[in-house]
Amino acid sequence: MKCLLQRVLTLFLAVSMGIAMAGCGSQSETEAEATDDVCMATAGIPADTVLFTVDGQDVTAEKYLYWAVRMLDSYYYYAEDGDYSWISACWDTGMSDAALNNLLYYMLPRIHASEFGLEVDDAGLEAEVEEQIADYKADYEDETGFEDYLQENCISESGFREILAERLNSQKLKAYLYGEGAAYAPDDDEILLWADELGYYNCRYVFVSTVYYYTDEALERAAERAQIILDNIALAEDQDAYFEEIAADSSWNDDTEDGVGRLTAGGDICEKFDEAVRALEIGEISGIVDDSDEYGYFIIQRLAIDPDDLRETCISDLFNQQIGEWIDGAEIVYSDAFETIDITSFYSNLIDYRASL
Numbered sequence: 001m002k003c004l005l006q007r008v009l010t011l012f013l014a015v016s017m018g019i020a021m022a023g024c025g026s027q028s029e030t031e032a033e034a035t036d037d038v039c040m041a042t043a044g045i046p047a048d049t050v051l052f053t054v055d056g057q058d059v060t061a062e063k064y065l066y067w068a069v070r071m072l073d074s075y076y077y078y079a080e081d082g083d084y085s086w087i088s089a090c091w092d093t094g095m096s097d098a099a100l101n102n103l104l105y106y107m108l109p110r111i112h113a114s115e116f117g118l119e120v121d122d123a124g125l126e127a128e129v130e131e132q133i134a135d136y137k138a139d140y141e142d143e144t145g146f147e148d149y150l151q152e153n154c155i156s157e158s159g160f161r162e163i164l165a166e167r168l169n170s171q172k173l174k175a176y177l178y179g180e181g182a183a184y185a186p187d188d189d190e191i192l193l194w195a196d197e198l199g200y201y202n203c204r205y206v207f208v209s210t211v212y213y214y215t216d217e218a219l220e221r222a223a224e225r226a227q228i229i230l231d232n233i234a235l236a237e238d239q240d241a242y243f244e245e246i247a248a249d250s251s252w253n254d255d256t257e258d259g260v261g262r263l264t265a266g267g268d269i270c271e272k273f274d275e276a277v278r279a280l281e282i283g284e285i286s287g288i289v290d291d292s293d294e295y296g297y298f299i300i301q302r303l304a305i306d307p308d309d310l311r312e313t314c315i316s317d318l319f320n321q322q323i324g325e326w327i328d329g330a331e332i333v334y335s336d337a338f339e340t341i342d343i344t345s346f347y348s349n350l351i352d353y354r355a356s357l
Contacts, residue, residue, distance in 0.1 A: 038154045039065055042349040043341055047156060051341075052334040054104065055111050061337070065346070066155040066163065067103045071095055072347050087344045096343075101327060106166040108326040109173045116183075118176045120169055129164045133157075152354050177322070178315040188307040191314045195305055198317075202263045202303040203277045204247045209254040209296040219292060226288050226297035233285060233299070243285065243301050254296065263309055270295060277302055 039047040039061045047062035072087070072095070079086055113120060137146045150160055177184045186194065208226045213219050229252060236242035246252045266274040276289040280302035289298040 038062075038151050038350075038353065042154060042353055043346040045337060045340060047159070049337050050335055051338040052332055054107060055331050057107070057111055059103070059107075060159070061341075062155045062159045063162070064099075064103065066153055066159065067099045068343070068346075069153050069350065070102070071099045072343075076347075076351075084344050084348045087347055091343045100332075104327050104330060105323055106163065106170050108323060108330065109170040110166050112326055113169060113173050113176075116173070116177060118173055120172060125165055125168055128168050129161050132164050132168075133161065148357050151357060152350075154350060174315065174319045178318055184318065186311070186314055186318065191307040191310055192305060194314050194317070195310050198265050199274075199278070200263065200265045200305060200310065201274075201277050202261055202305045202309075203280075203300050204244065204261050204303060205255075205273075205298050205300040206243075206247050206253045207255040207296055207298055210292040211295060213292075222292065222297060223288075226299065230288055230299055239285065240283070240301075247301075261303055263305065273298055273300070276300055 037047050039045055039049075043061065043065060045061050047060060049061040050058045051061055051064050052059050075086070075090060075095075136149070137143060140146050140149070147157075150157055153160075155163075176182060179185060206226075206229055208222050208229070210219055210222050213222060229246065232246075233239055233243055266278075270291055272289055272291045276286050276298065277300055280286055280300065282302055282304050284302055286298070286300045289300060291298065
C-alpha cells in the first residue's frame, strides 16, 4: 500500500515551522487605513487579480496571499522585530512551495469531487459556512473585531467564506470516499497492513529509571529492581494480568502514564525501546531492555493493535495520499501578475498595516 504520510506531514508541518509568499509597493499608514483592499495596500495588486489557474480554476491574489500569510506568521514570531531579512531566503527554499501546497490541499478536493460522484448540496454547504462565520464572529466583542481579523490576514469575508467552503467540502469528500460503508473504506486487515508498513506497534511496559543515577551502586540497585520485576512476572500464575497490574503501579513502574498500553509508530521513547518491541510476538514479554546510559531499564509486553484505534488515522493518510496525487498532477498556469509580487515588501507592509488597525 503506497504511503505518503511523511510527505503530507511535511505540508502541514510547513505551516507550524514557517513556509510562505507575496507583494510589492509600500503604502503609508494613512493610505493603508483608507483602503478597503488590503492586497492593494500591501502587495500593490488588487485582491481579485487572478494570479494563476489550477486545473482551470482561478486563484485570486487574496486567496494566495491568505495562505502566504498563514505561513509567514508561523515563522514571524520566532524572528526579531523589524527584521525581514529571513523572508526571501525562506521563501525561495521551501516556503513558497508549502504555501501553494496548503492552498491546493483544500482546493483540489472540491475540483475533483464530481469525478467520484459526490454532489455537494450547495445550499447546505452555504448554511454550514454561515454557522462557522457566526462562530468566528462570536469570538469577538463586536463585528469590527472579525473584520480586523480578516484584514490582518489579507482577505475579504467572501474570500474567507470560499476557503471555509473548500475545507468543508474536503471533509465531505473524505467521508464519502473512506467513511463507514464507503467505496474505499479500509477494512480491518487493510488497516493492520497499513499500520505494519508505517511501523506502528502497541505495548505496555514497566520502566525503572536511571536518570540522575550517578554511582555504580545506584545503577546496580536499579538493575536489581528490574530483575525482581522480571522474576515476579515469570512466577505469576496469570502473567498478562500481573503485567497489566504492575505496569499501572507507581510503586514498581516509574512511568505509569501508558501503563494500559502504548500505541505508537515509534520514536517517542528511544530507539532501543522500538527495536525491542518490534522483535516481540504479540503477547510476548521481553527480557530487561537496558538503556541505562540514557533512561533506564524497560520490560515490555507487545499487545495486539485494535484496528478501530487507528481507523481515522489510516483514513486520513489514505485521503492525504489521494490529495498528494492530485497535487502532483495539478496543471498550474501562472499569469504575468504573479511575477510582480515581492514577498518581503508584501509582508513588511502587512505588519505595518496591522499596526494601523
